[in-house]
Amino acid sequence: MLTRIAFLLLWLTTALGQNSVEARSAGAVPYPRLIHAELPLYPSAAWSAHLSGTIEIDVTVEKGAVVEAQVKHGIVETQVGGERGAVKEEQQAKLLSYLSLPSVANVKTWQFQPEERSTFTVTYVYKIEGEQTPLPENPKIELDLPRVVKVTVRPFKPSCSDCVSQKGDLPPISVYLRIRQSPFYSISD
Secondary structure, X not given: OHHHHXXXXXXXXXXXXXXXXXXXXXXXXXXXOEEEOOOOOOOHHHHHOOEEEEEXXXXXXXXXXXXXXXXXXXXXXXXXXXXXXXXXXXXXXXXXHHHHHHHHHHHOOOEEOOOOOEEEEEEXXXXXXXXXXXXXXXXXXXEEOXXXXXXXXXXXXXXXXXXXXXXXXOOOHHHHHHHHOOHHHOOOO
């Protein structure tokens, strides 16, 4: 008798659980099944300039390949001395590309199970937090693909005196190119 009650309770729990999952998934955006994605890294130019932010990208997939990826929305913040600060509206457009261009390039490397055309939104979150280090360290990468990509790094103090002025101004582009070619961003076994 006790076994029958336990079996009935188990059956009811399973049946009710399946219905609630079906109800939740009925209104959800259908995401295609991801089969390959390149590892996203923190954009070196944004990291050295202490830029963090969130980028939302509308992605269109057809026959397993990304055929279109456009920035839907993005917000950039600065972090100087552990303090987060908003970027002025007129600078948002200029600075947004330091996070959005690498995000779009990364999402275009994704490959999906061949299916019909589908469109969805992916969110890239870039954060700089923790204690400052003398050299860049490997980022912490959290993936909930294809929905969310979160990349977190610790701040580092550039080794050259001309990289960041006392006012926290952005370094010149030539410095970005030099840092971008840094060996600290390679992944090894």
